[in-house]
Amino acid sequence: MRTTGQARSELAVVGAEAFVRIVGVEKVFSSRTRAALKALDNVSFDIAAGEFVSIVGPSGCGKSTLMMLVSGLIPTTRGEIVIETSRVSRPYANLGIVFQRDALLEWRTVLDNVLLQADIRHLDRRKLTPTAVDLLARTGLAGFEKYYPWELSGGMRQRVAICRALLGNPSLLLMDEPFGALDAMTREQMNLDLQRIWLQDRKTVLFITHSISEAVFLSDRVIVMSPRPGRIAADIRIDLPRPRKLSMREESSFGRYVAGIRETFQSFGLLKED
Amino acid sequence: MAMPSVPAGTPDAAELAPLGSRASSSYLYPLIATAVLFAVWELATRFGNISPLILPAPSKILATAVDHFPVLMRMSAVTAYEFVLGFVLAAAIGLPLGALIVYSRPVEMTFYPLLVAFQTIPKAAIAPILIVWLGTGIMSKVLIAFAISFFPIMVDTIIGLRSSQPETVYLVRAMGGTPYQVFRHVRFPNALPAIFGGLKVASTLAVIGAIVGEFVSSDTGLGYLLLVANGELDTRLVFACVLVLTLLGLAFFFAIEAMEKVFVRWHVSARQAEAAASGE
Numbered sequence: 001m002r003t004t005g006q007a008r009s010e011l012a013v014v015g016a017e018a019f020v021r022i023v024g025v026e027k028v029f030s031s032r033t034r035a036a037l038k039a040l041d042n043v044s045f046d047i048a049a050g051e052f053v054s055i056v057g058p059s060g061c062g063k064s065t066l067m068m069l070v071s072g073l074i075p076t077t078r079g080e081i082v083i084e085t086s087r088v089s090r091p092y093a094n095l096g097i098v099f100q101r102d103a104l105l106e107w108r109t110v111l112d113n114v115l116l117q118a119d120i121r122h123l124d125r126r127k128l129t130p131t132a133v134d135l136l137a138r139t140g141l142a143g144f145e146k147y148y149p150w151e152l153s154g155g156m157r158q159r160v161a162i163c164r165a166l167l168g169n170p171s172l173l174l175m176d177e178p179f180g181a182l183d184a185m186t187r188e189q190m191n192l193d194l195q196r197i198w199l200q201d202r203k204t205v206l207f208i209t210h211s212i213s214e215a216v217f218l219s220d221r222v223i224v225m226s227p228r229p230g231r232i233a234a235d236i237r238i239d240l241p242r243p244r245k246l247s248m249r250e251e252s253s254f255g256r257y258v259a260g261i262r263e264t265f266q267s268f269g270l271l272k273e274d
Numbered sequence: 275m276a277m278p279s280v281p282a283g284t285p286d287a288a289e290l291a292p293l294g295s296r297a298s299s300s301y302l303y304p305l306i307a308t309a310v311l312f313a314v315w316e317l318a319t320r321f322g323n324i325s326p327l328i329l330p331a332p333s334k335i336l337a338t339a340v341d342h343f344p345v346l347m348r349m350s351a352v353t354a355y356e357f358v359l360g361f362v363l364a365a366a367i368g369l370p371l372g373a374l375i376v377y378s379r380p381v382e383m384t385f386y387p388l389l390v391a392f393q394t395i396p397k398a399a400i401a402p403i404l405i406v407w408l409g410t411g412i413m414s415k416v417l418i419a420f421a422i423s424f425f426p427i428m429v430d431t432i433i434g435l436r437s438s439q440p441e442t443v444y445l446v447r448a449m450g451g452t453p454y455q456v457f458r459h460v461r462f463p464n465a466l467p468a469i470f471g472g473l474k475v476a477s478t479l480a481v482i483g484a485i486v487g488e489f490v491s492s493d494t495g496l497g498y499l500l501l502v503a504n505g506e507l508d509t510r511l512v513f514a515c516v517l518v519l520t521l522l523g524l525a526f527f528f529a530i531e532a533m534e535k536v537f538v539r540w541h542v543s544a545r546q547a548e549a550a551a552s553g554e
Contacts, residue, residue, distance in 0.1 A: 071448050091448040103441035107463045107540045119459065120449040150544035 018046035019204045020070065020172065024079035027065050039065040041229035042079070049171075050202040054215035055223045056261060058270055062230030063208045067176045070206060071097060083172060092172060096165030096203075100177040102157040104149040104164075110136065111145035114163045121168075128167065135163040139193060155186035162194070173205045180210070188246060191217055199243060212265075216257045217244055224264045234264045330510045339514040345499065346518050353484050353496040354522055356412055360419025361480040361526075365473060368424045372431025373457075393425040397483065401490045410491045419483030423476035430472025434465025467541040470534040477530045481523045496522075 027040040039062040047053050057063050068074045070081055072091040081088040104113050114132040118125045136142060139159040149157055158178060165173060179187045191214060198205060198218075209215050215222045216238055224234040238257055240248065248254050265271050312332045318324060319331040326334065339346060371389075375382045401418050408414040442460045451459070488497025496519050503511035535542050 068444075071444070073444050073447060091450060093450065095448055097445060097448050099441040099444075101439060101441050103439055103445055105442060105460065105463070106544065107466075107538075116446070116459070117449050120446055120451045120455055148540050148543070150540070150547065 017049050019049040019051070019084065020047040020206070021082040022046070022066075022070070022079075023082070025066070025069060025076050025081060026078035027062065027069060027074075028077045038229040040069075041231050043225075043230065043232055044079075045223060045232060045235060047204055047206060049204055051221065052198060052205045052207065052219050053221045053223060054207045054209055054219040055225060056209055056212055056215045057225030057230060058227050058265065058268070059210060061225045061227050063210075063225060064176050066230070067174050067206065067208055071095060071174055094168065094171045096168065096170035096173045098158075098161050098165045098173070098175045098178040100180045102149075102154075102161040104157055104160055106149050108149075109145065110141065110147050110149070110152070110160050113149065113160055114167055116164055117167050132163065132167055135166055136160070138197065139163055153186075155182055155190060158182065158190065159193070162197075166197070169201075171204060173203050175205065175207045177208055177210065179214070187214070192246065194218065195243060212258050212261045213249055213254075216240075216254060216261070217249065222257070222261060224261055227268055227270070233268070234261070236260065327507060327509050330513055334510055335513040335517060338510040339517060342511060342514060346496075346514065349494065349496045349499045349515075350518055350522055352412070352494050353481075353488065353519070354526075356415040356484040356487070356495065357419045357480040357526070360416045360483055361423055361477060363416065363420040364424035364427055364476055364480065367420075368427030368472075368476075369431050369469065372428040373435060375428075376432055376435040376461075389425070389428065392421075397422045398486050398490075401486050405487070405491045410493065415484050415487030415492070415495070418487040419480040422483035422486075423480040426475040426479065427469070427472040430468045430475075431465060434468030435461050437468065438464045466538045467534075470530070470538055473530050474527060474534070477526050478523055481519070481526065485519070 023044050025040055025043045026038070028036050028038050030036040043066065045053075055063050055066065065074075069076050070083075070088065072081075072088045072095075075089070083092045105116065108116070111129070111132055114135060115125055115128060117123070118128045133142075133145060136145060136159075139162060141156060141159055141163070144152070144156070149160070152160070158181075162178070165175075179190045182190060195218060207215070207218060212222075219238050222234075222236045222238060223232055224236070225231065226233045236257065240253060240257075262271060315329075316332050319326070319329055330338075371385070375386055397418055400421075401414075404417055404421075405414045408417060438461050442464070443456055446456050446460055484495070485497040485500075488495040489501060492498040496515050500512055500515040500519075503509075503515060
């Protein structure tokens with residue numbers, strides 16, 4: 001288990017097939033009315049193809065900023081992000097995004113929300129409809145195609161958002177605290193569902209969360225970020241067998257990972273216990 | 275799954291049990307309130323020793339309206355033409371201008387302060403000038419109706435277009451969407467509830483605009499008839515004019531609301547479901 005240093009994260013993936021390379025990325029938000037804010041400072045790590053990587057960190061550490069940078073929606077101040085072989089300067093074509101807020105379009109039915117990409121990219125809706133229906137069925141939403149978002153519960157809405165992200169069979173999935181707004185029970189179910197979906201075709205996933213145990217449960221690797229400006233404080237490989245079960249969280253191996261990450265947080269002066 | 279129960283079309287015993295069911299009470303309550311108001315009014319004028327010159331009985335007003343039905347209809351047609359045209363103009367200019375202000379910083383900086391300044395001018399004060407410019411015909415009334423109803427449409431368009439959740443915009447951009455697609459698929463549909471809010475306010479203001487114009491100078495329309503009746507101390511006809519005008523305004527407002535139900539069904543239904551849930 002590695003606990004400090006940025007150079008080590010690069011070592012960790014030497015030789016592995018890097019799908020996403022984040023190299024020396026810095027992000028400064030400048031504004032005319034306020035002092036410039038450095039959100040990220042010299043962040044470097046790679047994500048291998050098919051790897052599930054989580055980022056945990058205290059709130060305001062720049063986790064979401066990092067995701068926006070990888071998505072290509074905002075530019076880096078310094079450093080570069082490479083997906084496959086090309087440097088990110090605009091949104092990568094084969095990307096799926098899920099946010100904390102489900103961002104469903106209220107005027108579209110469940111099916112039309114999942115098919116949003118078809119409309120934006122001018123693809124054939126009729127060809128993609130069976131895929132969308134199948135995705136909904138895989139996430140337990142069969143029969144809800146004609147419902148409107150306001151008729152669904154929070155967990156169901158977020159499932160629709162996940163289906164929407166998966167429609168184009170993206171090779172990279174970015175998830176920014178997707179279950180942060182859900183109640184504990186729904187959240188556990190969503191963790192199980194996400195694992196099941198991920199195990200079916202092992203997409204490359206960058207998953208942002210503030211829940212240590214959620215990160216350990218889902219990930220191949222957990223990257224811990226320091227408080228602002230965000231730096232990589234630890235890069236931890238999670239060697240637990242899959243499919244993982246909720247009961248594994250009570251086992252000592254799981255507990256050791258969680259404790260290690262928590263200690264890293266405590267080394268920042270967070271999570272004080274008096 | 276919380277699904278709103280859709281009331282069946284057949285009027286069974288449950289629906290006739292009046293105050294309990296929501297669907298029928300939405301009509302029943304205002305009907306009862308109006309009936310009580312008119313009953314009190316009728317009784318007050320009959321037994322309260324009120325001069326019919328000051329306040330005629332509702333029954334007398336209704337009788338007068340029936341007597342003058344043809345002229346009231348003719349005048350209504352003129353007034354309705356004025357406020358509908360003024361309103362359509364206000365929407366045709368207010369909507370695109372609101373969108374331009376949202377999308378272009380220079381347009382906003384150039385026009386927005388002027389438009390706000392124009393809004394603060396009482397339209398009744400400039401009505402005489404508009405009549406000098408455009409004559410005593412219909413166009414001056416159309417323009418006053420337009421001037422008075424344009425601002426809420428524009429402001430609500432701006433508010434609506436600016437109220438998109440950032441994530442929905444990111445999402446469409448991450449799918450490679452163009453700014454036009456962001457507008458078409460996110461910003462505009464998301465703005466529709468606010469736009470309809472503006473249109474509904476504007477629909478009532480347009481009626482006021484048309485009447486103000488007719489008051490200042492006119493030889494036709496309900497406002498004109500009202501002034502004439504007032505001059506002749508025909509209080510019954512004055513009230514009959516007000517009655518017809520109220521009905522016209524109501525009809526126009528509900529026409530816009532019916533359009534809202536068609537175009538923004540998702541929002542109307544969600545709002546109703548929310549109201550029903552909080553009422554339980």
